[in-house]
Amino acid sequence: MKQRLPLTVIGGFLGAGKTTLVNRWLREAQGQRIAVLVNDFGALNIDAALIAGASGDTIALTNGCVCCQIGDDLSRALIQVLESGTRFDAVVIEASGVSDPWRIAQMGMAAPELGLEGVIVLVDAAAVMGQARDPLLADTLERQLRAADLVVINKVDSVTAEELARVREWVSAVAGRTPQYETSQAELPRALREGLSLAEAREGRGCAHAGCGHEDHADHEAHDHGELFDTWSCRPEQVFDAGTLRTWLRDTPAGLLRLKGLVRTGEAEWSEIQFAGRHGALRKADAPADGPAVVAIGLRGNLNVTALEKVFFQGVPAGTGA
Numbered sequence: 001m002k003q004r005l006p007l008t009v010i011g012g013f014l015g016a017g018k019t020t021l022v023n024r025w026l027r028e029a030q031g032q033r034i035a036v037l038v039n040d041f042g043a044l045n046i047d048a049a050l051i052a053g054a055s056g057d058t059i060a061l062t063n064g065c066v067c068c069q070i071g072d073d074l075s076r077a078l079i080q081v082l083e084s085g086t087r088f089d090a091v092v093i094e095a096s097g098v099s100d101p102w103r104i105a106q107m108g109m110a111a112p113e114l115g116l117e118g119v120i121v122l123v124d125a126a127a128v129m130g131q132a133r134d135p136l137l138a139d140t141l142e143r144q145l146r147a148a149d150l151v152v153i154n155k156v157d158s159v160t161a162e163e164l165a166r167v168r169e170w171v172s173a174v175a176g177r178t179p180q181y182e183t184s185q186a187e188l189p190r191a192l193r194e195g196l197s198l199a200e201a202r203e204g205r206g207c208a209h210a211g212c213g214h215e216d217h218a219d220h221e222a223h224d225h226g227e228l229f230d231t232w233s234c235r236p237e238q239v240f241d242a243g244t245l246r247t248w249l250r251d252t253p254a255g256l257l258r259l260k261g262l263v264r265t266g267e268a269e270w271s272e273i274q275f276a277g278r279h280g281a282l283r284k285a286d287a288p289a290d291g292p293a294v295v296a297i298g299l300r301g302n303l304n305v306t307a308l309e310k311v312f313f314q315g316v317p318a319g320t321g322a
Contacts, residue, residue: 149277
């Protein structure tokens with residue numbers, strides 16, 4: 001079974017920091033070949049040292065990444081990327097500042113080669129409260145937030161503590177339980193923007209259960225942020241009921257940012273389990289060469305390890321404390 005190419009959509013109103021995040025993603029690709037689809041090359045301002053060449057609506061970068069200009073037809077741009085003959089590791093779409101990122105994500109998911117990794121929506125902490133009071137902008141802002149799997153409150157260095165508290169409260173009122181991350185200069189850690197690796201679970205760090213691990217670790221890419229993440233991983237050997245897992249994915253424990261895994265859902269059946277922010281999915285998968293693995297991440301102090309252990313070690317269904 002061919003693995004789907006991860007698709008991430010970056011949304012947010014004009015000036016929120018989307019282009020800064022895309023540039024950071026390209027600079028820090030670290031061996032990944034990323035295809036980025038944007039509305040306007042001019043807004044990206046890619047480091048000249050990264051540009052290997054340009055042809056029509058495509059800019060090739062020295063690190064194997066490409067930028068493709070969407071123009072008026074996102075579907076055509078996606079088809080060009082998928083049929084280019086180049087092996088990419090991920091596709092990132094930067095939505096325009098006034099567009100609905102969920103509609104763009106749905107268009108991307110129409111391609112069977114793509115699997116939605118998540119929708120990241122940026123908010124300008126200094127400007128958003130004023131924008132939200134504008135009746136001509138409020139609907140667009142709220143629609144973008146409701147589409148998010150992760151809300152990035154950006155430019156927090158430009159507001160007071162009281163102003164930031166009001167932004168948090170407004171975001172929560174609109175986006176509900178959708179996870180929030182606060183930063184400046186769109187410095188979003190790789191673990192949150194690129195998903196999770198199952199390698200952590202397969203290392204089999206020891207803890208209370210065989211084959212599971214729980215670790216607090218610093219986000220070394222966040223520099224001065226001082227943010228820490230909690231991670232949890234396991235290698236569950238039992239056979240899971242697919243229906244129970246799907247039910248659990250609709251009501252995951254608060255504090256869970258991302259979860260990824262390969263688990264057995266039948267004597268000879270395997271499934272890939274994915275969760276990002278507010279979207280979860282369970283899809284059929286090929287049997288892994290090195291067995292089952294699940295890894296999860298949350299902000300420090302917010303990851304409910306007990307709930308994860310109930311599901312992946314005790315098999316407790318959703319609605320019973322998980």
